[in-house]
Amino acid sequence: MFFDIAKRIYVSPTAQVTDGTFEFASRWQMTAPQLRAKVSGTSAPFAPYYLPTSPVFDDKGVRLTAVDAGAGTAADFRAAHVRGKLAVVRYDFGNDAELAKAAADAGAKALMLVVPEGFFPWTRWQPEGDRLALPIMRAGSTEGTDLLKRAGKRTTTVEFSGTVKSPYLYDVMQVSQQRVPEKLVYTVSERNSAVVKAAYTRTGASAWGSEQRFGWRPYQEFAWNQYTRDVPVGQQRTEYVTAGDTLWSHTVHHDTVMDRDLALGVGMQDAARTYRPGQHAAEKWFAGPVRPSIPHGVTGWPGSVRNGDTLSLHIPEFTDSQSGHWSFAEASSLGGGVGTGAAVSAVGDPSDVAHAEVYRDGRLVAQSDTGAWGGFEVPAGKAGYRLDLTTARTSADWQFGTGTRTSWTFTSDTAATATLLPLLQVDYSAPVDLRNAVGPRRSHTLGLNVRMPDGLAAPRGVTLKVEASYDDGRTWHTAHTARTARHGGTRFTAAVERPSGVRGDAYVSLRVTAVDAAGNTVRQTVDRAYLHRGPSSGQ
Structure with a gap:
């Protein structure tokens, strides 16, 4: 069930089905419930709902004295002495922002709107948007009217609890x-x-x-x-x-x-x-580095192949550090270019960039502004190829992997049947936290794995070079790399060290170059792959 008003469903029982399957x-x-309320002196259920842009109570909860604030005029708030209390208002679907401001100006801690009889109080809280002046909720007519009656006879408190940041989720079938x-x-x-x-x-x-x-x-x-x-x-x-x-x-x-x-x-x-x-x-x-790559271990993933003289490429623009995750470039909801996924993101975000170019023996033969996804016609015969894929995503909500440049080189010949392309892939394992940052120690260890797309044998004789930049690519420092034993020579570690002149928090950009014994190469640059916290940085 989607709406949080769906507490139960009703279904008629049946006899055992014996003919066929059922x-x-x-x-x-x-x-976890977003908002719960308990009225003093009664055990009757009370389920108010936050308005969509209401501020929320602290997760520790709060207890407030309820007072009858009439229709919610400025005079009503003054007469009810709402300062420090829960102002309960008979709601006529007026201007919520004005009501909230008037209640806040009178010193109320929160505002409860009692909807008229016949109207359901449900609203859906949302985390974005300008917040109202104070927590504001809707209550049903029956429970709200009962609260007003109680508040008119004796001191009545309402204890609020709940959280909008649930620590758990049930996905049940x-x-x-x-x-x-x-x-x-x-x-x-x-x-x-x-x-x-x-x-x-x-x-x-x-x-x-x-x-x-x-x-x-x-x-x-x-x-x-x-x-x-x-x-x-x-x-x-x-x-x-x-x-x-x-x-x-x-x-x-x-x-x-x-x-x-x-x-x-x-x-x-x-x-x-x-x-x-x-x-x-x-x-x-979204643990960095987020960059283009062919996902590993995804059943049914369309291979990047040559069939005849068509390169059919299927490389998503964004993958994170967990194997099997992928996403595509998105188009702005306000118009603009369209990435591979032709998807629409949040209001106002600029369109992502996903540009691919195919070179044959150094000459540009095909390109696309929708990334490396789809068919690219190339001349017949055997030749050396270079595939360049450039991505960019920039907004206040996307501050890591803001730009990537990946170049693959390989040899390919006309193929009678679909033949997988030997596109070397690099997987990363960075010790980042949930803010995509590594700790303040001067150096940290980056794990890397060089592999072929699923369906091809593991690359042999791999060499790897890892470079890091702390100034958005103006200067690069080579990291000390070591091959990890017992993994066929494709796994490495790199010691990434903050330069002595960098004191505070700094973005780490990466440039990785891998070559195998067959001459296949990949060179991948990730701008602002993750953050390296400074020695005195708070978490």
Whole structure:
């Protein structure tokens, strides 16, 4: 269920189905309650809702004395002596911003709007946008009227609790086979669920992103009622996901998107998968360096091949440090260029850049402003090729991997059947936190793995050079690299050291060059791959 008003569903039980197969399933998405209220002197349920741009109470909660503030005029607030209290107003769907300001000017701590009879109080809180002057909520007519009556007779307090930054999430697919039971109770446990530690890296100014874990039963082609969810970034969340034969695929966008009533169509995604009961898994989203690469271990990924004299390239513009994550360039919601994914991002963000060029023996033969995705016609015969892919993404909410330049060289000949191209790939493992930063020690160790795309043998005789820049590429310093034993000679570590003249926080740009024994090469530059904190920097 998507809307937080969906507390329960009703379904008629059936007899056991004996002819053919039958299944009843329901999909649930649950986090910690955003807002709960308990009125003194009563145990009756009370469920107010934050207005979309309301400030929120501290997670520790607050207890406020409720007072009747009439229709919410300035005179009403003065007469009710609302200073330091919860002002309860009979709501007529007026100007919420003006009401909030008037209540704040009178010294109220929060404002409760009681909707008229026949109207439901539900609203959907959202993390972005200019905030109202104080916490402001809507309450239903019945419970709100009861609160006003109590407040008129005796001192009445309301204790608020809840959090908009839930430390947990339940992604549940309840399944009943061959019948709808008389009594349907689904208890989430490690016997029917996986526990996923999901870490959402903060990529810039925004403290919130968007995500959805889409779920399908084996017979389904579409994921129903699974629209966009807000998620706080820069923190980890424990997520309980139904195990078994339900197929799941997670998509995460680095900031919030415009329309939460649609399925999330932009952002980093992973391959569809199932989970084992009791399985413990980990996800880390947007950990740098974020750069173009061909994902590893994704079943059904279209290969980058030569078929005849067409290079069919399938290289996403953005992958992070977790194997199997990928995303495409996005188009601005206000117009502009279109990247590979032809997706729309948040309002006002400029369009991403994704430009590819193919050179044959040093001569430009094909290019594209939608990245290295699709068919590129090349002349017949054997020749040396260079594929250049340039990306850029710049906004206040994207401050890492702001520009990349990747060049692959390889030899290719006319192919009678689809033949994989030997495009060397570099995977990275940087010791970054959830702000995409390494600690203040002068040096840190960067892990690197050089590989071929899935389907090709591992490269042999690999040599690697790693360079780092702390001044956005004006000067480069070669890092000491060492080959890691027992990994076929493709895994390396590099000691990246802050130059002596760099004192405070500084972005680290990387330039990596790899060559194998067959002469295939890759040279990849990532601008502002991650942050290196200064010795006195706070976390």
